[in-house]
Amino acid sequence: MKQKPKLLDQVREKIRVRHYSIRTEESYVRWIRRFILFHGKRHPKEMGTAEVEAFLSDLAVRGKVAASTQNQAFCALLFLYKNVLNMDILGEINALRAKRPLRRPTVLSFDEAIGLIDAMSGVFQLVAKILYGCGLRGIEAVRLRVNDLDFGLNQIMVRDGKGQKDRVTMFPDNVKAGIREHLKYVKRLHENDLKNGFGAVYLPGALARKYKNADKHWGWQYVFPSKTLSVDPRSGIKRRHHLHLASLNSAIKKAAGIAGINKNISSHSFRHSFATHLLEDGYDIRTVQELLGHKDVSTTMIYTHVLNKGPKAVQSPLDRRPMD
Known part of the structure; x- marks a missing residue:
């Protein structure tokens, strides 16, 4: 009997089917692995909205990540649950959001x-x-x-x-x-x-x-x-x-x-x-x-x-x- 691919290999396969760039693939895999490790290596199927909110909130509060970084992590988890696990659990995420700084872009004369x-x-x-x-x-x-x-x-x-x-x-x-x-x-x-x-x-x-x-x-x-x-x-x-x-x-x-x-x-x-x-x-x-x-x-x-x-x-x- 053919063994089912490991979760992260399934993620890579789904990403490649959609022709996402290798940078996106590496980023998504990295965030999904980090999410799993954050929750003591529990399988994402055993987790849901509460665990995603806890992870994203921790990124903002303890990790002090930028808003764009937190959003990238959310997109990776959204991809995991929607396209790999076929679970619709991320409709309303109430995680603490990282503050988006109002910075002007660096412009040269x-x-x-x-x-x-x-x-x-x-x-x-x-x-x-x-x-x-x-x-x-x-x-x-x-x-x-x-x-x-x-x-x-x-x-x-x-x-x-x-x-x-x-x-x-x-x-x-x-x-x-x-x-x-x-x-x-x-x-x-x-x-x-x-x-x-x-x-x-x-x-x-x-x-x-x-x-x-x-x-x-x-x-x-x-x-x-x-x-x-x-x-x-x-x-x-x-x-x-x-x-x-x-x-x-x-x-x-x-x-x-x-x-x-x-x-x-x-x-x-x-x-x-x-x-x-x-x-x-x-x-x-x-x-x-x-x-x-x-x-x-x-x-x-x-x-x-x-x-x-x-x-x-x-x-x-x-x-x-x-x-x-």
């Missing part, structure tokens, strides 16, 4: 943004230009595929962004030459991988099954690939992944020190600056909302309030003046 980019070099400088010039999240930038870049239509396609949504943003003129040159290196790297029996890249959803050998096609390769091959933790296949987000953030912090910028900066600071500078330039808030991929305009309104001037063709803030 135009000169600071350009100074920070100038303090960087190589591939990290190219990614930084994409972040500030297009308003992408860090993970969206490092996940870009060659197919996502449209030099002719001056646009970049952001696929499977937050909330599993696609969107289109501008492709700044001041980064195109650098990207073209960089892609020559990436293509040589890919061709060398193919010669050595590699060259396949991870494909989302059912694309790998639907299109045979598409994972080796040039168009599906990452624009910013890792320097080394690594083993995919899901499939066990050795292949080249994209640039790691942690490496990007480390390079940005190092550049901030070189540029003498004394702000708490990460890859997301470029996205905040992109939105703020477009609004300062008079672009319509709805247009900026669409470029950022925000579900609700209230999220975009955190940057500033401007008079609506109607949709218009948007010039990237990266293109305010010529750059090398």
